[in-house]
Amino acid sequence: xxxxxxxxxxxxxxxxxxxxxxxxxxxxxxxxxxxxxxxxxxxxxxxxxxxxxxxxxxxxxxxxxxxxxxxxxxxxxxxxxxxxxxxxxxxxxxxxxxxxxxxxxxxxxxxxxxxxxxxxxxxxxxxxxxxxxxxxxxxxxxxxxxxxxxxxxxxxxxxxxxxxxxxxxxxxxxxxxxxxxxxxxxxxxxxxxxxxxxxxxxxxxxxxxxxxxxxxxxxxxxxxxxxxxxxxxxxxxxxxxxxxxxxxxxx
Amino acid sequence: xxxxxxxxxxxxxxxxxxxxxxxxxxxxxxxxxxxxxxxxxxxxxxxxxxxxxxxxxxxxxxxxxxxxxxxxxxxxxxxxxxxxxxxxxxxxxxxxxxxxxxxxxxxxxxxxxxxxxxxxxxxxxxxxxxxxxxxxxxxxxxxxxxxxxxxxxxxxxxxxxxxxxxxxxxxxxxxxxxxxxxxxxxxxxxxxxxxxxxxxxxxxxxxxxxxxxxxxxxxxxxxxxxxxxxxxxxxxxxxxxxxxxxxxxxx
DNA sequence: AGGAGCTTGTGAACGTGAGAACAAAATCGG
DNA sequence: CCGATTTTGTTCTCACGTTCACAAGCTCCT
Ligand SMILES: NC(=O)c1ccc[n+]([C@@H]2O[C@H](COP(=O)([O-])OP(=O)(O)OC[C@H]3O[C@@H](n4cnc5c(N)ncnc54)[C@H](O)[C@@H]3O)[C@@H](O)[C@H]2O)c1
Ligand SMILES: NC(=O)c1ccc[n+]([C@@H]2O[C@H](COP(=O)([O-])OP(=O)(O)OC[C@H]3O[C@@H](n4cnc5c(N)ncnc54)[C@H](O)[C@@H]3O)[C@@H](O)[C@H]2O)c1
Numbered sequence: 001x002x003x004x005x006x007x008x009x010x011x012x013x014x015x016x017x018x019x020x021x022x023x024x025x026x027x028x029x030x031x032x033x034x035x036x037x038x039x040x041x042x043x044x045x046x047x048x049x050x051x052x053x054x055x056x057x058x059x060x061x062x063x064x065x066x067x068x069x070x071x072x073x074x075x076x077x078x079x080x081x082x083x084x085x086x087x088x089x090x091x092x093x094x095x096x097x098x099x100x101x102x103x104x105x106x107x108x109x110x111x112x113x114x115x116x117x118x119x120x121x122x123x124x125x126x127x128x129x130x131x132x133x134x135x136x137x138x139x140x141x142x143x144x145x146x147x148x149x150x151x152x153x154x155x156x157x158x159x160x161x162x163x164x165x166x167x168x169x170x171x172x173x174x175x176x177x178x179x180x181x182x183x184x185x186x187x188x189x190x191x192x193x194x195x196x197x198x199x200x201x202x203x204x205x206x207x208x209x210x211x212x213x214x215x216x217x218x219x220x221x222x223x224x225x226x227x228x229x230x231x232x233x234x235x236x237x238x239x240x241x242x243x244x245x246x247x248x249x250x251x
Numbered sequence: 252x253x254x255x256x257x258x259x260x261x262x263x264x265x266x267x268x269x270x271x272x273x274x275x276x277x278x279x280x281x282x283x284x285x286x287x288x289x290x291x292x293x294x295x296x297x298x299x300x301x302x303x304x305x306x307x308x309x310x311x312x313x314x315x316x317x318x319x320x321x322x323x324x325x326x327x328x329x330x331x332x333x334x335x336x337x338x339x340x341x342x343x344x345x346x347x348x349x350x351x352x353x354x355x356x357x358x359x360x361x362x363x364x365x366x367x368x369x370x371x372x373x374x375x376x377x378x379x380x381x382x383x384x385x386x387x388x389x390x391x392x393x394x395x396x397x398x399x400x401x402x403x404x405x406x407x408x409x410x411x412x413x414x415x416x417x418x419x420x421x422x423x424x425x426x427x428x429x430x431x432x433x434x435x436x437x438x439x440x441x442x443x444x445x446x447x448x449x450x451x452x453x454x455x456x457x458x459x460x461x462x463x464x465x466x467x468x469x470x471x472x473x474x475x476x477x478x479x480x481x482x483x484x485x486x487x488x489x490x491x492x493x494x495x496x497x498x499x500x501x502x
Numbered sequence: 503a504g505g506a507g508c509t510t511g512t513g514a515a516c517g518t519g520a521g522a523a524c525a526a527a528a529t530c531g532g
Numbered sequence: 533c534c535g536a537t538t539t540t541g542t543t544c545t546c547a548c549g550t551t552c553a554c555a556a557g558c559t560c561c562t
């Protein structure tokens with residue numbers, strides 16, 4: 001769309017190299033769908049095909065792709081390999097990003113053992129933990145190292161992405177250390193809201209929240225008529241005991 | 252201006268017991284923040300306090316809470332315990348929901364070992380796997396059982412939520428089996444788009460996608476002026492080799 | 503009692519995103 | 533060479549979500 005020829009007086013100031021956030025979040029899904037098609041030996045796909053594979057509707061997919069440029073051919077569709085490359089380039093996964101994982105407990109172990117990151121644009125360069133009994137343990141090809149080495153590792157390997165899988169308590173401290181060391185993107189698994197300075201991106205993954213969202217809808221399905229059971233406005237001290245639902249900050 | 256649409260007589264359809272999806276997704280965050288405040292012995296909190304604890308702005312928080320009812324006191328704030336109970340009730344986590352986990356590999360083990368679900372409204376009633384060498388293994392208080400027992404377990408324990416942590420390949424089959432057995436909410440960790448019939452809710456957690464979203468922004472930060480390196484429109488066969496970035500469907 | 507000072511709840515403006523619809527471009531058959 | 537057919541890229545409109553701003557309502561102090 002940014003063909004040099006058209007100087008559009010149009011209002012929305014398109015393609016100032018800025019892609020809507022909602023679209024950015026879907027590009028990885030398209031990338032995966034394209035890879036699947038490619039692996040099946042399919043060379044060309046229409047927006048309809050792609051949309052089905054990605055689980056979205058085709059108008060949305062076409063609009064999303066139009067932010068990257070005009071990479072399709074009218075009457076034909078998209079060249080799978082070519083589009084895959086363009087999306088990978090736009091996302092920035094044509095070369096690997098160095099990642100450190102902090103907190104090698106249950107979840108950290110699972111991530112460390114996961115082979116899927118390497119094929120998707122990421123390279124885990126270090127597994128860090130503060131627990132001395134864990135340091136030195138081998139996981140696959142890697143060895144758990146002391147969290148104190150963080151700064152050296154970040155500097156040596158140009159690490160820009162950090163993954164936090166420690167308990168909630170130390171998470172903010174770990175986060176601060178990561179940021180101070182130069183990490184500018186953080187993926188947080190601990191159930192706390194982390195605060196970071198401007199310029200640092202943070203995303204969270206929270207399984208309890210996902211389950212609770214499902215629970216809300218589940219309650220709607222089954223409870224249609226069973227809701228009025230609970231009083232709408234019990235006295236301030238007159239509500240049932242609620243042991244500790246919602247989860248605290250502890251590990 | 253977008254001033255049009257003078258044909259909207261009724262306000263915004265006064266909440267027919269329907270809470271906006273974006274709000275539903277934030278309620279669990281508020282619930283957690285309230286629990287943290289409660290654990291700190293704080294009995295009352297203003298929308299500003301709560302908003303800070305939850306990492307949102309206070310206007311949004313107040314609007315979100317207003318969908319549940321008028322549970323605050325002007326000039327004072329919100330009673331922490333009372334509001335916590337109201338949100339828990341709205342989400343539906345005042346009593347536990349039965350959950351099964353299918354695919355007890357790296358990730359399944361981590362989830363099985365996680366103690367946080369019990370305190371947040373969920374009870375894991377079974378760990379299922381198709382691999383006979385895994386069946387019978389003890390994990391904490393539980394034992395891995397054969398996937399074939401799914402139907403019995405769902406029926407016996409009134410399971411409505413299923414978690415899929417199998418490789419991508421079998422995920423759709425597992426999903427179909429879950430749905431057929433009566434599960435109506437699914438949390439999927441496998442990197443595939445699952446299709447489910449109407450009435451079944453599905454949510455996905457995809458770590459590679461989260462990392463790729465971070466990578467996109469990361470590239471923006473560092474690449475400001477380094478982008479023009481790559482040609483905008485290379486010949487269809489003239490692009491660099493892209494080994495397999497984007498990830499396939501394999502495990 | 504009455505006013506000062508807070509804080510909620512909400513109406514309205516604004517911004518972003520989704521989807522329907524269609525004109526523009528490409529292929530293909532005759 | 534032309535018209536039928538296919539499918540993209542884009543425009544338009546509507547729905548949803550966020551933020552501002554402020555009147556309504558509560559408490560406390562004098
Ligand atoms: N395991 C799950 O399935 C699961 C599910 C949802 C959320 N979570 C969250 O993910 C996080 C990790 O969970 P887990 O089950 O792996 O916990 P875990 O207790 O098994 O592991 C935490 C690890 O972090 C390390 N650690 C603690 N403080 C540290 C510090 N200051 N610096 C570096 N390392 C430190 C500990 O030594 C430990 O190895 C927790 O916040 C948990 O709430 C886990
Ligand atoms: N481990 C991670 O950190 C991680 C990260 C991102 C995504 N994932 C995704 O999560 C999923 C699980 O990852 P993992 O590392 O635990 O894999 P894994 O291979 O360790 O475990 C998969 C388990 O599923 C079981 N299984 C296979 N087919 C089954 C079937 N038909 N019915 C029941 N059980 C079956 C296997 O026996 C195995 O125990 C994968 O889809 C992976 O892509 C994992």
